[in-house]
Amino acid sequence: ETGVTQSPTHLIKTRGQQVTLRCSSQSGHNTVSWYQQALGQGPQFIFQYYREEENGRGNFPPRFSGLQFPNYSSELNVNALELDDSALYLCASSPGTPRTRHSDTQYFGPGTRLTVL
Protein backbone atom coordinates (compact mmCIF):
# COMPACT_ATOMS: atom_id res chain seq x y z
CA GLU A 1 0.00 0.00 0.00
CA THR A 2 1.47 3.35 -1.07
CA GLY A 3 1.33 6.17 1.45
CA VAL A 4 0.77 9.86 0.82
CA THR A 5 3.40 11.43 -1.41
CA GLN A 6 4.14 15.08 -2.06
CA SER A 7 6.25 16.99 -4.56
CA PRO A 8 8.50 18.83 -4.66
CA THR A 9 10.37 18.30 -1.38
CA HIS A 10 11.75 21.81 -1.26
CA LEU A 11 10.97 24.96 -3.21
CA ILE A 12 12.35 28.49 -3.22
CA LYS A 13 10.30 31.33 -4.68
CA THR A 14 10.38 35.11 -4.58
CA ARG A 15 7.69 37.41 -3.31
CA GLY A 16 4.86 37.92 -5.79
CA GLN A 17 5.39 34.65 -7.64
CA GLN A 18 2.93 31.78 -7.88
CA VAL A 19 3.53 28.19 -6.74
CA THR A 20 1.86 24.80 -7.23
CA LEU A 21 2.36 21.94 -4.80
CA ARG A 22 1.27 18.39 -5.53
CA CYS A 23 -0.05 15.50 -3.49
CA SER A 24 -0.97 11.89 -4.21
CA SER A 25 -3.35 10.37 -1.72
CA GLN A 26 -2.99 6.98 -0.08
CA SER A 27 -4.52 4.11 -2.02
CA GLY A 28 -8.27 3.86 -1.34
CA HIS A 29 -8.57 7.39 0.09
CA ASN A 30 -10.88 9.90 -1.62
CA THR A 31 -10.43 12.91 0.64
CA VAL A 32 -7.42 15.21 0.69
CA SER A 33 -6.69 17.98 3.19
CA TRP A 34 -3.96 20.62 3.09
CA TYR A 35 -2.25 22.23 6.07
CA GLN A 36 0.32 25.00 6.53
CA GLN A 37 2.88 24.59 9.30
CA ALA A 38 4.98 27.62 10.16
CA LEU A 39 8.24 27.04 11.99
CA GLY A 40 7.66 26.11 15.63
CA GLN A 41 3.87 25.99 15.23
CA GLY A 42 1.23 23.35 14.81
CA PRO A 43 -0.28 22.74 11.36
CA GLN A 44 -3.16 24.99 10.33
CA PHE A 45 -6.00 23.72 8.15
CA ILE A 46 -6.18 25.32 4.70
CA PHE A 47 -8.91 23.33 2.94
CA GLN A 48 -10.22 19.87 2.17
CA TYR A 49 -11.36 18.20 -1.07
CA TYR A 50 -13.72 15.30 -1.48
CA ARG A 51 -14.34 13.86 -4.94
CA GLU A 52 -13.02 16.96 -6.71
CA GLU A 53 -15.05 19.48 -4.69
CA GLU A 54 -13.94 21.76 -1.87
CA ASN A 55 -15.46 20.37 1.29
CA GLY A 56 -14.30 22.76 3.99
CA ARG A 57 -11.93 25.69 4.29
CA GLY A 58 -9.90 27.27 7.06
CA ASN A 59 -9.06 30.92 7.58
CA PHE A 60 -6.88 31.44 4.50
CA PRO A 61 -7.29 34.10 1.78
CA PRO A 62 -8.58 33.29 -1.73
CA ARG A 63 -5.07 33.37 -3.17
CA PHE A 64 -4.79 29.89 -1.66
CA SER A 65 -6.69 27.60 -4.02
CA GLY A 66 -6.78 23.93 -4.81
CA LEU A 67 -7.85 21.18 -7.12
CA GLN A 68 -8.58 17.52 -6.78
CA PHE A 69 -8.41 15.19 -9.76
CA PRO A 70 -10.45 12.07 -10.62
CA ASN A 71 -7.65 9.85 -9.28
CA TYR A 72 -7.96 11.80 -5.96
CA SER A 73 -4.55 13.44 -6.27
CA SER A 74 -4.53 17.14 -5.45
CA GLU A 75 -2.79 20.46 -6.03
CA LEU A 76 -2.39 23.47 -3.79
CA ASN A 77 -1.86 26.77 -5.62
CA VAL A 78 -0.71 29.94 -3.95
CA ASN A 79 -0.73 33.23 -5.88
CA ALA A 80 1.07 36.47 -5.09
CA LEU A 81 3.42 34.84 -2.61
CA GLU A 82 4.24 36.72 0.57
CA LEU A 83 7.18 36.25 2.92
CA ASP A 84 4.81 34.83 5.58
CA ASP A 85 3.87 32.01 3.21
CA SER A 86 7.24 30.41 3.99
CA ALA A 87 6.29 27.17 5.74
CA LEU A 88 6.01 23.40 5.52
CA TYR A 89 2.92 22.46 3.52
CA LEU A 90 1.43 19.15 4.52
CA CYS A 91 -1.07 17.08 2.61
CA ALA A 92 -3.19 14.44 4.31
CA SER A 93 -5.54 11.86 2.89
CA SER A 94 -8.40 10.03 4.52
CA PRO A 95 -11.07 7.55 3.54
CA GLY A 96 -14.79 8.11 3.90
CA THR A 97 -17.40 10.67 3.04
CA PRO A 98 -18.40 14.18 4.16
CA ARG A 99 -20.54 12.51 6.81
CA THR A 100 -17.53 10.77 8.34
CA ARG A 101 -14.87 13.43 7.80
CA HIS A 102 -14.94 14.47 11.46
CA SER A 103 -14.05 10.96 12.58
CA ASP A 104 -11.69 9.76 9.86
CA THR A 105 -8.02 9.53 10.63
CA GLN A 106 -5.91 11.70 8.35
CA TYR A 107 -2.62 10.26 7.12
CA PHE A 108 0.06 12.78 6.26
CA GLY A 109 2.70 13.02 3.59
CA PRO A 110 6.28 14.20 4.15
CA GLY A 111 5.49 17.80 3.24
CA THR A 112 6.87 20.45 0.90
CA ARG A 113 9.15 23.07 2.43
CA LEU A 114 8.42 26.42 0.74
CA THR A 115 10.78 29.35 1.19
CA VAL A 116 9.72 32.78 -0.06
CA LEU A 117 12.51 35.33 -0.45
Add this chain to the structure above:
Amino acid sequence: AQKVTQAQTEISVVEKEDVTLDCVYETRDTTYYLFWYKQPPSGELVFLIRRNSFDEQNEISGRYSWNFQKSTSSFNFTITASQVVDSAVYFCALNGYRGDGLTFGKGTHLIIQP
Protein backbone atom coordinates in the same frame (compact mmCIF):
# COMPACT_ATOMS: atom_id res chain seq x y z
CA ALA B 1 -14.31 27.97 18.04
CA GLN B 2 -12.09 25.03 18.84
CA LYS B 3 -8.79 25.23 20.62
CA VAL B 4 -6.07 22.80 21.67
CA THR B 5 -3.48 23.78 24.25
CA GLN B 6 -0.22 21.98 24.83
CA ALA B 7 1.31 23.96 27.65
CA GLN B 8 4.64 22.11 27.62
CA THR B 9 6.80 23.59 24.89
CA GLU B 10 9.78 21.33 25.50
CA ILE B 11 10.46 18.37 27.78
CA SER B 12 13.87 16.78 28.28
CA VAL B 13 14.29 13.50 30.12
CA VAL B 14 16.92 10.82 30.41
CA GLU B 15 16.35 7.54 28.60
CA LYS B 16 14.16 4.99 30.47
CA GLU B 17 12.28 7.68 32.39
CA ASP B 18 8.51 7.90 32.04
CA VAL B 19 7.15 11.09 30.51
CA THR B 20 3.62 12.54 30.19
CA LEU B 21 2.60 15.04 27.54
CA ASP B 22 -0.39 17.21 28.42
CA CYS B 23 -3.23 18.24 26.12
CA VAL B 24 -6.25 20.37 27.00
CA TYR B 25 -8.95 21.14 24.47
CA GLU B 26 -11.97 23.40 24.03
CA THR B 27 -14.99 22.73 21.85
CA ARG B 28 -18.72 23.35 21.93
CA ASP B 29 -19.41 20.16 20.03
CA THR B 30 -20.73 17.15 21.93
CA THR B 31 -19.34 14.79 19.29
CA TYR B 32 -15.68 15.19 18.48
CA TYR B 33 -12.51 13.22 17.92
CA LEU B 34 -9.09 13.63 19.48
CA PHE B 35 -5.79 12.57 17.95
CA TRP B 36 -2.11 12.39 18.78
CA TYR B 37 0.54 12.67 16.08
CA LYS B 38 4.32 12.40 16.24
CA GLN B 39 6.57 14.55 14.03
CA PRO B 40 10.19 13.36 13.83
CA PRO B 41 12.86 15.66 12.34
CA SER B 42 11.99 14.38 8.84
CA GLY B 43 8.77 16.40 9.10
CA GLU B 44 6.12 13.77 8.35
CA LEU B 45 3.28 13.59 10.86
CA VAL B 46 2.83 10.02 12.09
CA PHE B 47 -0.59 9.03 13.45
CA LEU B 48 -0.53 7.50 16.93
CA ILE B 49 -4.09 7.30 18.27
CA ARG B 50 -7.68 8.44 17.74
CA ARG B 51 -10.29 8.69 20.48
CA ASN B 52 -13.95 9.77 20.20
CA SER B 53 -15.78 11.90 22.74
CA PHE B 54 -18.00 9.04 23.89
CA ASP B 55 -15.18 6.65 24.72
CA GLU B 56 -13.36 7.58 27.90
CA GLN B 57 -11.71 4.21 28.26
CA ASN B 58 -8.00 4.68 28.64
CA GLU B 59 -5.75 2.79 26.30
CA ILE B 60 -2.35 1.18 26.51
CA SER B 61 -0.34 0.18 23.47
CA GLY B 62 3.09 -1.14 24.28
CA ARG B 63 5.03 1.67 25.96
CA TYR B 64 2.34 4.25 25.05
CA SER B 65 -0.76 5.01 27.07
CA TRP B 66 -3.46 7.66 26.82
CA ASN B 67 -5.66 9.18 29.52
CA PHE B 68 -8.86 10.84 28.23
CA GLN B 69 -10.87 12.77 30.84
CA LYS B 70 -13.91 14.56 29.49
CA SER B 71 -14.60 16.26 32.82
CA THR B 72 -11.33 18.18 32.58
CA SER B 73 -11.18 18.31 28.75
CA SER B 74 -7.82 16.61 28.78
CA PHE B 75 -6.25 13.93 26.61
CA ASN B 76 -2.80 13.19 27.99
CA PHE B 77 -0.18 10.89 26.52
CA THR B 78 2.39 8.91 28.50
CA ILE B 79 5.51 7.15 27.26
CA THR B 80 6.84 4.53 29.65
CA ALA B 81 10.54 3.67 29.68
CA SER B 82 11.36 6.32 27.08
CA GLN B 83 13.91 5.67 24.34
CA VAL B 84 16.07 8.00 22.27
CA VAL B 85 13.97 7.14 19.20
CA ASP B 86 10.95 8.71 20.93
CA SER B 87 12.56 12.13 20.47
CA ALA B 88 10.21 14.17 18.28
CA VAL B 89 7.56 16.87 18.39
CA TYR B 90 4.21 15.52 19.54
CA PHE B 91 0.94 17.15 18.51
CA CYS B 92 -2.51 16.80 19.98
CA ALA B 93 -5.37 17.56 17.57
CA LEU B 94 -9.16 17.89 17.63
CA ASN B 95 -11.77 17.39 14.91
CA GLY B 96 -15.23 18.69 15.70
CA TYR B 97 -18.58 17.46 14.46
CA ARG B 98 -18.53 19.64 11.33
CA GLY B 99 -15.21 18.13 10.36
CA ASP B 100 -13.70 21.47 9.37
CA GLY B 101 -10.17 20.17 9.47
CA LEU B 102 -8.00 19.21 12.41
CA THR B 103 -7.22 21.86 15.02
CA PHE B 104 -3.71 21.27 16.32
CA GLY B 105 -1.92 22.39 19.45
CA LYS B 106 1.49 24.04 19.15
CA GLY B 107 3.24 20.78 19.94
CA THR B 108 5.58 19.53 22.64
CA HIS B 109 9.21 18.95 21.71
CA LEU B 110 10.31 15.81 23.53
CA ILE B 111 14.03 15.23 23.93
CA ILE B 112 15.20 11.87 25.23
CA GLN B 113 18.83 11.98 26.29
CA PRO B 114 20.92 8.79 26.32
